[in-house]
Amino acid sequence: MSDTALIDVEGLSIAFSGEDNSAAIPAAEDVSFSIAPGKTLGLVGESGCGKSVTALSLMRLLPPNGRITGGRIRFDGRETLSLPEAGAAGMEGLRGRHMAMIFQDPGSALNPVATVGDQIAEVFEIHYHLARDVARQSAVKMLDRVGIPDPELRARSYPHQLSGGMKQRAMIAMALACRPSLLIADEPTTALDVTVQSQILDLVVELQNEMDMAVLFISHNLAVVAQVADEVAVMYAGRIVERAPARDLFAMPRHPYTQALIATLPRLGHPQQRFPAIPGTVPDARVRGKGCGFAERCPLADATCHESEPALTADAEDRAVACFKPLETSALS
Amino acid sequence: MSTTPLLEARGLTKEFPLGGGLLAKSKSLVRAVSDVSFRLEAGTTLALVGESGCGKTTLARMAALLTPASGGSVLYRGEEVTGGSRSALKSFRRHMGLVFQDPYASLNPRMTAARTIAEPMLIHGAGNRLERRYRVQSLLEHVGLGPRDGERYPHTFSGGQRQRIALARALALEPELVIADEPLSALDVSIQSQMLNLMRDLQDEMGLAFLFISHDLAVVESFAHHVAVLYLGRIVESADTTTLFRTPAHPYTRALMKAVPRIGEGRRHGGATAAPGEPPSPVAPPPGCAFHPRCPKAQALCRDQRPQLENIGDGGNDDAHICACHFPETGSVRP
Numbered sequence: 121m122s123d124t125a126l127i128d129v130e131g132l133s134i135a136f137s138g139e140d141n142s143a144a145i146p147a148a149e150d151v152s153f154s155i156a157p158g159k160t161l162g163l164v165g166e167s168g169c170g171k172s173v174t175a176l177s178l179m180r181l182l183p184p185n186g187r188i189t190g191g192r193i194r195f196d197g198r199e200t201l202s203l204p205e206a207g208a209a210g211m212e213g214l215r216g217r218h219m220a221m222i223f224q225d226p227g228s229a230l231n232p233v234a235t236v237g238d239q240i241a242e243v244f245e246i247h248y249h250l251a252r253d254v255a256r257q258s259a260v261k262m263l264d265r266v267g268i269p270d271p272e273l274r275a276r277s278y279p280h281q282l283s284g285g286m287k288q289r290a291m292i293a294m295a296l297a298c299r300p301s302l303l304i305a306d307e308p309t310t311a312l313d314v315t316v317q318s319q320i321l322d323l324v325v326e327l328q329n330e331m332d333m334a335v336l337f338i339s340h341n342l343a344v345v346a347q348v349a350d351e352v353a354v355m356y357a358g359r360i361v362e363r364a365p366a367r368d369l370f371a372m373p374r375h376p377y378t379q380a381l382i383a384t385l386p387r388l389g390h391p392q393q394r395f396p397a398i399p400g401t402v403p404d405a406r407v408r409g410k411g412c413g414f415a416e417r418c419p420l421a422d423a424t425c426h427e428s429e430p431a432l433t434a435d436a437e438d439r440a441v442a443c444f445k446p447l448e449t450s451a452l453s
Numbered sequence: 454m455s456t457t458p459l460l461e462a463r464g465l466t467k468e469f470p471l472g473g474g475l476l477a478k479s480k481s482l483v484r485a486v487s488d489v490s491f492r493l494e495a496g497t498t499l500a501l502v503g504e505s506g507c508g509k510t511t512l513a514r515m516a517a518l519l520t521p522a523s524g525g526s527v528l529y530r531g532e533e534v535t536g537g538s539r540s541a542l543k544s545f546r547r548h549m550g551l552v553f554q555d556p557y558a559s560l561n562p563r564m565t566a567a568r569t570i571a572e573p574m575l576i577h578g579a580g581n582r583l584e585r586r587y588r589v590q591s592l593l594e595h596v597g598l599g600p601r602d603g604e605r606y607p608h609t610f611s612g613g614q615r616q617r618i619a620l621a622r623a624l625a626l627e628p629e630l631v632i633a634d635e636p637l638s639a640l641d642v643s644i645q646s647q648m649l650n651l652m653r654d655l656q657d658e659m660g661l662a663f664l665f666i667s668h669d670l671a672v673v674e675s676f677a678h679h680v681a682v683l684y685l686g687r688i689v690e691s692a693d694t695t696t697l698f699r700t701p702a703h704p705y706t707r708a709l710m711k712a713v714p715r716i717g718e719g720r721r722h723g724g725a726t727a728a729p730g731e732p733p734s735p736v737a738p739p740p741g742c743a744f745h746p747r748c749p750k751a752q753a754l755c756r757d758q759r760p761q762l763e764n765i766g767d768g769g770n771d772d773a774h775i776c777a778c779h780f781p782e783t784g785s786v787r788p
Contacts, residue, residue, distance in 0.1 A: 284505070315727055315747075346714065391674045
C-alpha cells in the first residue's frame with residue numbers, strides 16, 4: 121500500500137493538554153491509513169471521535185494546546201512531522217500548494233474584508249509569484265471552473281455577498297487553485313441545503329477526477345461519505361475501529377459500531393416505527409478505562425472486551441477491524 | 454373537516470422591514486412567509502420541511518406566538534389566539550411546549566436542570582412545592598435522565614442530554630402540543646434516534662401533537678403523519694406522509710427527495726444534480742412560480758403566473774393532497 125500511496129499515516133496519536141496541570145487528554149490514538157492518488161478515503165464518526173484533529177494534524181495546524189504524541193506522516197515521500205515550518209521546502213510550501221483543506225463553514229474560513237477574487241489571486245501570487253493582474257485572471261478562471269455564474273463580477277464580491285453554496289464553491293476554488301495532490305475536506309457539505317449539497321459533492325468528484333487528487337473526506341454522515349469514498353475508515357473514541365472498501369463496508373460491516381451506525385441512519389423509502397438507536401453515549405476521553413471504547417454500548421461485549429483494547433487487524437480482503445468479536449461477513453449481506 | 458383541529462393556521466403572513474436601522478426609514482418589506490394555512494390534529498405530527506430561508510422557522514415562531522404575524526391568524530381548538538383575549542392566549546401558552554434547535558443556547562446556564570424544568574410551573578403557578586418537585590423527578594425519569602441529574606447545570610450535560618432537558622421543560626405543564634424547531638440537527642445520529650423514540654413514546658402515552666420543523670426528509674417520513682413542503686415562504690405541497698412520499702407531485706418535492714444521499718448507490722460520477730441553482734432570496738423573489746428558475750419542467754406559464762394550491766388527491770377532504778404547480782407530476786416514485 122505505502123509505496124503507491126500519496127499520503128501514509130502510521131500510528132498517529134494526538135493529545136490535548138487540559139486546563140491547569142491535568143494530564144493530557146488523548147484525542148486520537150494509533151491512527152493509520154493511506155490514500156493513493158485519485159482515490160478518496162472517507163473518515164466517518166460522531167462528534168468528538170477525533171476525525172477533525174486527525175485532519176488538522178496532516179496539515180500540521182493543530183491548535184496550540186494540541187500535540188502529536190506519536191506516529192508518523194509521510195506525504196509524497198517526505199516525513200512531514202520533521203519538516204521545518206517556514207520556507208518553500210517546509211510546511212508552508214506544502215500547505216495550499218500540494219495539500220489543501222476545505223471546511224464546514226466557508227463563512228469563517230474566508231476573509232470577510234477581502235474580495236473573493238483577491239483571496240484566490242493571493243494563492244497564485246504566494247505560490248507561483250504571479251503578477252497581480254495575471255493572478256486576478258487566474259482567479260476568475262478558477263471561479264468559473266467551480267461553477268460560479270458571472271465569475272468576473274463575483275470575483276469583485278465580498279464573502280457576505282455570496283450565498284452559502286457560492287461561498288463553499290469559492291473556498292473550493294481557493295483550495296484547488298494550485299491543483300494540490302491532496303484535498304482534505306472536513307464536513308464540506310454539512311452546513312448546506314440538501315439540493316446544494318448534492319451539487320457540491322458532484323463538483324468535488326468532478327475536480328478530483330480532473331486533477332487526479334487524493335481526497336480525505338470527513339463527515340459524520342455515512343450516506344454522504346457513500347457518495348464519494350472508495351474506502352471508508354470509521355472512527356470511534358479516538359481510534360479507527362474499521363476500515364474497508366466503501367461498498368464492502370456498507371454491505372457487510374464487521375465492527376458492531378459500524379453496523380449500529382448504518383442502522384441508525386434513517387433511510388428515505390423505509391419508514392419505521394422505532395428508530396434504531398445506540399444506547400448510552402460516547403465515553404469521556406478524560407476518564408476512559410481499559411478495554412474497547414465501544415464495549416459499554418456494544419450488544420456483543422463480554423469480559424475480554426472490557427479488559428483489553430482490540431488492535432486494528434487487517435484481513436485478506438483489504439479490510440481491517442478492531443474487534444474481538446467481529447460480525448461474520450457471510451452471515452450478513 | 455369533521456372535527457376542530459388542535460392547532461390551525463389561517464393565511465399566516467410575515468413581513469420584515471428590509472434594511473434601514475433604527476434611524477433610517479425602512480424602504481421596503483420582505484415577505485418571509487406568505488399566506489400559509491395548515492391544520493394539526495390532536496395526537497398527530499405535522500412536519501414542516503424545506504431548505505434554509507423557506508420560512509419554516511418564522512412560521513413555527515408565529516404559530517407559537519413568539520413572533521407576531523403580519524397577517525392571518527392562529528386558532529387553538531377553534532378559538533383565535535392571535536390578537537385574541539388574554540385568557541385565550543394564556544391558556545394557549547399553558548398547553549403548548551417549545552423545543553428549539555440549539556440545546557446550547559436554549560437553556561439558562563445558571564439554572565440547574567431541575568429549576569429549568571420547574572420554571573414553567575412557577576410561571577403558571579402550577580402545583581405547590583412538593584408537587585413541583587415530584588413532577589420534576591417524574592419528568593427527568595420520563596426523558597431518560599437520572600434523579601440526581603436535576604442538580605446539575607447545563608454545561609455538564611452533552612448536547613443530547615440538554616435536548617432531553619429542553620423536552621422535559623416543554624412537557625412540564627402537560628401540554629397537548631409541542632412545537633419543535635429542528636430539535637435534532639445539533640445531535641449525532643445515534644442520539645437523534647434516542648430523541649425520536651422518546652418523542653414518539655411521549656406522543657403515544659400522552660397524546661401529544663407535534664409541529665415538527667425539519668430539513669431531514671428521511672426522519673420526517675418515519676416520524677410525521679402529515680407533511681407540508683415549503684419553498685420561499687409558501688406551502689408548495691402538502692399531504693399525509695404516505696401519499697406525499699409515494700406520489701410527490703411538486704417538482705421541488707421530487708428534487709428534494711432525489712437530493713437525499715443514500716448508501717448503497719455507490720460512488721457518484723457527477724452530473725446527476727437534482728435541482729440546479731440555489732433557493733432564491735425572499736428579497737428578490739422570482740416572478741410567477743418561485744421554483745421556476747430551478748425547475749426542469751418550467752414553461753412560459755410558470756414565469757408569468759404563480760400557481761395556486763389545489764387539491765390533486767383522489768381521496769376525500771380529510772386526506773387532501775394539495776400542490777401548487779401548473780404541471781404537477783403524477784405517478785409513484787417507487788413501487
